[in-house]
Amino acid sequence: MLLQPISAPFPVLGVAAWSGTGKTTLLTELLPRLKKAGLNVGVIKHAHHAFDIDKPGKDSYRLREAGAAPMLVASNQRYALMQETPAQRQAGQEGPDLLHLLSLMAAHRPDLVIVEGFKTWPLSKLVLYRDGIGDESIIQSDNVVAVALKGEAPERLDASIPQLNLDNIDEIARWVLEWTRAHRDESTQ
Numbered sequence: 001m002l003l004q005p006i007s008a009p010f011p012v013l014g015v016a017a018w019s020g021t022g023k024t025t026l027l028t029e030l031l032p033r034l035k036k037a038g039l040n041v042g043v044i045k046h047a048h049h050a051f052d053i054d055k056p057g058k059d060s061y062r063l064r065e066a067g068a069a070p071m072l073v074a075s076n077q078r079y080a081l082m083q084e085t086p087a088q089r090q091a092g093q094e095g096p097d098l099l100h101l102l103s104l105m106a107a108h109r110p111d112l113v114i115v116e117g118f119k120t121w122p123l124s125k126l127v128l129y130r131d132g133i134g135d136e137s138i139i140q141s142d143n144v145v146a147v148a149l150k151g152e153a154p155e156r157l158d159a160s161i162p163q164l165n166l167d168n169i170d171e172i173a174r175w176v177l178e179w180t181r182a183h184r185d186e187s188t189q
Contacts, residue, residue, distance in 0.1 A: 008102055010042075011183040013176065014115045014125035014143070018134025022166070023116055026128060026148070033173040034112070039180060042110035044101050046117025054082055098123075112180045124183075126176070128166060129154070145179065148172055 017023050027043065034041050054061040054071075060082070064071045070083035085096045098121050105113050115123065119138075124145045127138055131151025139147055139157050147157060150166040157163070164172050 008113070009106060010110050010113055011180050012102065012113045012115060012123050013145075013179065014118060014121065014123045015128065016117075016119050016125045016138060017128035018130075018138060021128045021130050021133050023128060026166070026169070026172070027114065027116065029169045030173055030176065033169065034176060037173070037177055039111045039177070040109070042105045042108060042113040044098070044105065044113060044115045044118075046095055046115075053080060111184065112176075124179075126172075130166065146175055 015023055015027065031041060031043070054064065060071050060073045064082060070081055072079060072081045074080075095118065098115065098118050102113065115121070122143060125141065125143045127141075127144050127147045129136075129139060129147055129149050131149075136154045136156055139154060139161075144158075144161055146162040146164060147153075148164040148166040153163055162175060164175055166172075
């Protein structure tokens with residue numbers, strides 16, 4: 001079953017893990033493999049409360065402080081759209097409004113959007129688990145569709161959930177590709 005927070009025109013796969021498990025390392029190794037396989041993958045990363053990619057003193061920062069909303073900075077190579085996070089719309093959910101962020105992704109027509117963070121949002125999740133980091137509660141969710149493990153599998157892990165080797169990025173990439181292909185049609189229903 002595909003757990004989607006909205007009727008998105010693409011599958012949405014959460015990647016959840018305790019801090020220090022290796023989410024960013026996994027994603028930086030996984031994304032080139034998915035791209036090579038022909039997938040256009042968008043990523044939404046939940047950041048700390050007051051993060052800012054802009055720098056005090058820069059024109060864009062000064063214009064934002066003066067009231068520009070949104071502020072778009074563009075060059076020949078890339079652009080950055082900066083705006084304040086809209087108020088939370090989902091009762092009981094922490095952080096930014098994932099529904100709004102996913103709607104921003106739709107214009108780019110990704111084949112898959114990977115969401116890092118947003119642990120409490122109801123969407124399908126690949127959980128990364130390292131023995132000795134955090135506790136087993138992260139794997140105790142109806143939203144877990146696979147677990148990439150390093151070390152021993154917890155006893156409470158549902159045997160019907162696919163178990164992947166956290167150190168085998170090719171195995172994880174194959175699983176993500178299969179999962180995406182299996183859920184591509186389902187995501188538009």
